[in-house]
Amino acid sequence: MEAKRRLKTNDRKLRLLFEEHPVAMWILDSESQEILEVNRAAEKLSGYTAAELRQLSLADPQGAWRSRTRSGRLLDIQTAVDPVEYGTRHAELVVLVDVTDRIRLEDQLRQAQKMEAVGMLAGGVAHDFNNLLTIITGYSQLVMNRLQPDDPNRLSIEQIIHASERAAALTQQLLAFSRRQVLQAKVLDVNGLVASLSNMLRRLIGEDVDLRLSLGADLGRVHADPGRLEQILMNLAVNARDAMPKGGTLTLETANVYLDETYSSRHLSAKPGPYILLAVSDTGTGMDADTQSRLFEPFFTTKGAGKGTGLGLSTVFGIVKQSGGSVQVYSEPGRGTSVKVYLPRIDQPVAVEPAGIPRVLPLGTETLLLVEDDDMVRHLMRETLQREGYQVQDTADPNEALRISGSHSGTIHLLITDVIMPKLSGTEMAAMLLRERPDMKVLYISGYTDNAVVNSGLLHQEVAFLQKPFTPAALIEKVHEVLLSNGKQFHAGE
Numbered sequence: 001m002e003a004k005r006r007l008k009t010n011d012r013k014l015r016l017l018f019e020e021h022p023v024a025m026w027i028l029d030s031e032s033q034e035i036l037e038v039n040r041a042a043e044k045l046s047g048y049t050a051a052e053l054r055q056l057s058l059a060d061p062q063g064a065w066r067s068r069t070r071s072g073r074l075l076d077i078q079t080a081v082d083p084v085e086y087g088t089r090h091a092e093l094v095v096l097v098d099v100t101d102r103i104r105l106e107d108q109l110r111q112a113q114k115m116e117a118v119g120m121l122a123g124g125v126a127h128d129f130n131n132l133l134t135i136i137t138g139y140s141q142l143v144m145n146r147l148q149p150d151d152p153n154r155l156s157i158e159q160i161i162h163a164s165e166r167a168a169a170l171t172q173q174l175l176a177f178s179r180r181q182v183l184q185a186k187v188l189d190v191n192g193l194v195a196s197l198s199n200m201l202r203r204l205i206g207e208d209v210d211l212r213l214s215l216g217a218d219l220g221r222v223h224a225d226p227g228r229l230e231q232i233l234m235n236l237a238v239n240a241r242d243a244m245p246k247g248g249t250l251t252l253e254t255a256n257v258y259l260d261e262t263y264s265s266r267h268l269s270a271k272p273g274p275y276i277l278l279a280v281s282d283t284g285t286g287m288d289a290d291t292q293s294r295l296f297e298p299f300f301t302t303k304g305a306g307k308g309t310g311l312g313l314s315t316v317f318g319i320v321k322q323s324g325g326s327v328q329v330y331s332e333p334g335r336g337t338s339v340k341v342y343l344p345r346i347d348q349p350v351a352v353e354p355a356g357i358p359r360v361l362p363l364g365t366e367t368l369l370l371v372e373d374d375d376m377v378r379h380l381m382r383e384t385l386q387r388e389g390y391q392v393q394d395t396a397d398p399n400e401a402l403r404i405s406g407s408h409s410g411t412i413h414l415l416i417t418d419v420i421m422p423k424l425s426g427t428e429m430a431a432m433l434l435r436e437r438p439d440m441k442v443l444y445i446s447g448y449t450d451n452a453v454v455n456s457g458l459l460h461q462e463v464a465f466l467q468k469p470f471t472p473a474a475l476i477e478k479v480h481e482v483l484l485s486n487g488k489q490f491h492a493g494e
Helices: 002-020 040-046 100-146 153-177 190-205 226-242 261-266 289-293 312-322 375-387 398-407 426-436 451-456 472-484
Strands: 024-029 035-038 063-068 074-086 089-098 186-188 209-214 221-224 248-259 273-282 326-331 337-346 367-371 391-395 414-418 441-446 464-467
Touching (some): 074 100, 100 153, 186 190, 190 209, 190 248, 221 226, 221 337, 226 273, 248 337, 312 326, 367 375, 375 391, 375 472, 391 398, 414 426, 414 472, 441 472
Parallel strands (some): 209 248, 367 391, 414 441, 441 464
Antiparallel strands (some): 024 035, 063 074, 248 273, 273 337, 326 337
16 A cells, blocks of 8 residues: 555656646657647647647657747747656657757857858958059049040040949948948937938938838937948838839838847847847838848849849948947838847937138148058059159068168158058058157058957057048048148057
8 A cells, every 4th residue: 555655646746747847748649649748838838728739649759840839930849759658558758849049049150150251252352352443543543634624535534433433332332241341430319310311311212102200219329430320221221112112111210229138149149238229111022031041141132133233231231240230130021121220329429520621732742651562552652642742662561661761861751551461460560660750640541451450459549541442632632631630640559
């Protein structure tokens, strides 16, 4: 009797353990695969009652499979099966683990790794292409300056310059995607920027699309490049318009939001904290899951041939990432799309631009040290600066630049240097020269900025910077600006 009593007690304990266990479990008949028992966790996971689940049978409960809950949500389930005795029947204990979130995070990680690899390739191509465009644009402009107004060759040169400008715009999009462009970040009021762009956006999207603004009250500030933020809005608005060929509603929304640990655990790209939400939503055709998975890849487009470069959304992705934010897309076929951009929220007053002071710039007479490892770019820059009256000493080697400075007895007014060079970076070289020539000013040039530049502090300090490709006129204007600037300059590495 005592043995039977202990057996019943153990049975009750095992049943209690089964029913109250936090992991979903079933007991199946080994032969018929009929569900004999389910615990409360299995009811909660599936949304079905134990009686409803017992009406089901499974062909093979082992491994990984997908299941739909009562509410319609699809779950990825991983199972483990062990034989058990259930009365006089041979049975199986099936443990069910919901791995939906894990699989989603693994997919996000694979996608992020793929985007990073493509970004590195795109950034490298754009960097080399920018050097070529600087040469094409620069020499075309120099030739143009020598031609008479009625010279028949002017039209040909103008076409070369226009083609170069279009190519430069494409490389800027590649640099934006790869997060290797220089951002001129400022403290911004997003509501003000959206409102100021609304009239232009209305003309852009056409009369058959209704533009609505829903701007949050007491909106915080963001630290971002206003031009790039405008680019984000324009690209998203154009995409939304194209998704509504028969018209519809385009909504621009802003709000203060807080992304918590739960959200960030489900979205690898988002860190917990306060953000400004900028959402662009449409009532258009929407997208399926496969399209959404490739949405931010460069050159991927659902538009017909000749109707898009496939760089609009990849540009948005890159700008948002480089600005410290994240972007999420919510869409279903036939039910429209909402693109939500999250930018870190800050509590600082909006930056006020000082009024410009017009001045007549004299012909240059200063001594410049030019360091650029691309020979053709350096020759173009030297010729441009010498024509403007500057005394230019140039080299492709940063170490040679140190020797030139050491042997030059006079003043070197300005160092113009590429940022990324072999042997020694432009920022490292500038720091060495400034120890000997503290009054010398520095102008950095580059086709992009990679991690080495970011780590040097260039993007976080007040430096003079000129982005490739640039025209001879832009180079001269920037050199004048730096030479005539007042006050202390901040250099990378300080």
